[in-house]
Amino acid sequence: MMRAERPHRFAGFAILLGLLVLTVGLSLTVGARAVPWDEVWAGLLGQIDSIGAAAVAVRVPRTALAVLAGGALGLAGAVMQGISRNPLADPGILGVNAGAALFVVIGIAWFDISGAQNFLWLGIAGAGLTAVFVYLVGATGQGGATPLKLTLAGTATSVAVSAFIIAVVLPRNDIAGSVQSWQVGGVGGARFDTLLPAVPFAVVGLLLSLASARVLNALALGEELATGLGQSVALGRLMAAAGAVVLCGTATALCGPIGFVGLVVPHLCRMIAGVDYKLVLPLSTLAGASMLGLSDVLGRVVARPNELDVGIVTAFVGAPFFIWTVRNNRMRGL
Template sequence: MIRIGRQSPALSTWAVRSNRSRRLWLLATIVLLAGLCATSVAVGTRQVVWSDVLSALGGRVESIEEAAVAVRIPRTLLALLAGAALGLAGAVMQGVTRNPLADPGILGVNMGASLAVVIGVAWFDIASAYAYIGVAIFGAGSAAVFVYVIGSLGRGGPTPLKLALAGAATSVAFSSLVIAVVLPRGDIAGGIRSWQVGGVGGATFDRLWPVLPFLLMGFAVSLFSARKLNSLALGDELAAGLGERVALARGTAAFGAVLLCGATTAVCGPIAFVGLVVPHLCRLLAGVDHRWLLPFSALGGACLLMAADVVGRIVVRPSELDVGIVTALVGAPFFIWIVRRQRVREL
């Protein structure tokens, strides 16, 4: 018999092996991300050799090839940050709602940020980067609250299926409103349509610096919420019995996810399915402990978005396919598989 307060040798051995396996997978993910970063810098519509890459990394832009690599460096950094933000936000949202279908795109958060930015541009002529980011975060937060309230109505409260349906309906409605706002404004229609697809092309360091503090704050708040999400996974009553302030824990974690979604949408446009696919794959490697799952999801999201960007540059050469299209092609079948495989109740 195992005494209370002591850990059996079998459990201790299992825990050591589990943590060792997680560390190995974490190292493998970091190595994969490093390889994808190198590939993203080296691969594009124009062929370059590694000497051009090294020269561009050293600050030289004397040749066309070196200039091409110099353009890819901020694009690679943006893909890394945006993918990490969306992957982490998806894992946090799934933990907050205990919903296996939770995703910034499916729950309407990205489209809420998109609608807010479009209204700001069309009606209030916002132009500064900080205005874009602030409006996008406000729109993302408002959409998250709206979907949660709608999904909470009726018997049973905010079940995963009701939240997914409310989010899907909200996304469609917001998408229609975006079109309605843009149609009378032919002067901004082209730019808005291109931005709405979602992509990391055209990234510059001038676009990255304003959004960086918001992303860092979102990363910090979300990662800090790992233990709280572990408590929430036990159920609200048990979490409260363990001394957790459930409403504060859920609100704090959701705030971090909203920051990440809003800031990413402001600079990249709405990119769907990264926050859905990545956490499910990372649970196979890290388990359900959010102290491991959240870092894995951030790294996995960066890998997925960077790989999608590289694929988008290759498949339609000499043109490019925006990363939002590639993630949709990957994520839509995955979403259908999740719906068919699970009974969509709780994690």
Template structure:
């Protein structure tokens, strides 16, 4: 793996420019949230939006807006979590192909949840979250261990290949568990695709503490991730506790991935696309990269959810399908451009 490029410092934008970009992104995110509560099976107007938030009117339009609010909030939270987790995983592995889905983290969480439901009667959202986090941690450790075997250690190519193989194996196991159990299959066949349509305020309240903890851990490691980009030896020379940073950042990323997967199902490519976009706009400094990844991830998933509802009206396309359509070509582009080298 290579260390940070000599011109990495030049890729760090001035703080005023970064703040301007973040403010612009926040404005776009607010607009996307407004579109999310306005568009669906029934399109509501501006007056209906204002009425739903400022009055007690209980018309059809106002009821539709109020039902879409938790869905919009969940899309923003899940998108932000996956964006931050992807940026942290890419920073930890110095692998431009690192993504919770590609590295087997999200499929590990999915397998753990489905196994808990099928074999242990798991039925609570909090239980899903704990089990998903555990499954994500075990899966990511397994992928990293397999990718570390042989000469050269955990190279980007070996990690990507071991993650792809693990994802395929976990997906097959999930199908093997679900197919003989019609009740479990019917309950989770849409969850497997990845979506935010089942959002409720109760579910938001249960997952929010996990997402906050995971995000705070990742942000606390942002300075250390900058040092790791220079290589372990140089980071140690700068006074960083490399192993502590790696473990803490890993815990934060796994917590975000596991909790997001538990409430929204496995959603692919958000963690891959978002960090690359943010590096182009913000630069490589993780102190700014992680907040921007949260915002862009929230924006991407919110817009994807709106697109899925609009193009298939009166039905809808789950957000996991939309992100896969966007992310698959981007993945091919990254592979061709980066030639599977480290960051």
């Protein structure tokens, strides 16, 4: 049986890897202006003699940001669903993205903090504290941290934090426009000087999350059985949660709070690879990068010559999927 499944799983990796390559190609060529491949190569080589090549030079960091943020959110969503055994776990639904955004906005509005490195630390701190808060609220009462209680606690926290962000920004006309645009979630205007400082954070989050695959597989069988199998449940959960928090904070600091990527992607990957997190986690990284990249391309096409921010596009895709998941899972754990 295992031998029969392996070609299917390898095919899943190949398909998602090919989809990611296609996504990168579309992101470089499609936009308000279509760019032929000869000008794409010129733009990649740093030549900006033509309008098309100059457009490609601008799209390269934008594409890199979409791939990095999408992969981070997809992987973080898979880890969160594994930790909580909650099919509705997602950085947006659990309020983690909103918490990261709150810390960044407070840093800008109250402390005049600037610089990509500082925003990354603020985003990670906000994501971590919000995740702890939501878990503590969801764990109170009878039954502990059930999927329903975590989802309700995260949704309520997200709404409250979003309202507080508005209260912080409203008196500051000098930053209101840029912050409100950032809150929608987008990858436009990306630059390598702001993207490169995020790479070490993303790598740390990636390694912590991938290293937690064995613990997540054990947790899927139940905490008691996981402990009986020799897994350190508390340490494994802490490591997995740390990886997810770093990834969420990094993506939010760069792009603003983007929802539903971490919800949709892990479910699709489990259809390909089953429930083995050693496969689900890397597949979620590839699929998340592709989903955000394709959403960015779609946002450029549907509103030409203007653009829809990628956060709006993912909401259109993710909201119906969220409703479908609720109806089909009826709030059961994974």
